[in-house]
Amino acid sequence: MIRNQQEEVQALQDTIYVIGGKWRLPIINSICNGNKRFREIERSIPGITTRMLSRELKDLEMNKLITRTVYDETPVLVEYESTDYCKSFGPVILAMIAWGKEHKKKIIQKS
Amino acid sequence: MIRNQQEEVQALQDTIYVIGGKWRLPIINSICNGNKRFREIERSIPGITTRMLSRELKDLEMNKLITRTVYDETPVLVEYESTDYCKSFGPVILAMIAWGKEHKKKIIQKS
DNA sequence: ATAGCTGGTATACTCTGTTATACTGGTTAC
């Protein structure tokens, strides 16, 4: 029981460490939803700046959560895609989207 | 489809706004697990400082996610408890714990 | 030609979450 709890706090903190911050999950979600192009992802996430997107994409690529492919066509074409590992965040993202929707319902009810 | 996606990004960002940061979810988790006392909660979360715990507890109380009850015994006794609203984070927390455990498995396999 | 798209980078700055350390006042235990 006690041992179990310690293990779970650890797991929780590990997860927060990986997907922490304001933008990681929205970016992962966007790419998992099929957005591949830089500007496409940018437009799909309200409020994000090119700088933050650029930085986070690099980070996610380094951590093997997404792949970046440059097609040497003209004009040059860059595509981001999620790896299988990245897709393992699916349940987390879905749970958070579900919570956010319920939350909004409650806010609306009150007003 | 497109409308749906916009709604979901919004919901996701709303959720991140509420439970964002390094400590909120671990604290909520700890209290939901039955930890009631300040030092008890503190000890249950590796790395947290009294200052951060104090601040986050105040914040969570203001947002009606937890209740703070002072029992005027001697010595004074303070108990934190989660509200029903707080418990609605259950699925999110469970999903994140599950991810963290899987993640650790993979790390161990590789080494 | 000029406005707009693509995929970004550069610079500078803010802000606040987070850490570190110390301290308080009361109670209990040895």
Place this chain on the structure above:
DNA sequence: GTAACCAGTATAACAGAGTATACCAGCTAT
């Protein structure tokens, strides 16, 4: 009496996440 527990607060400082704004080269459509 002194050490340790409780429930925190005070002060200072830092690091880096995040913002704002401008800019670049290359291409396209009008």
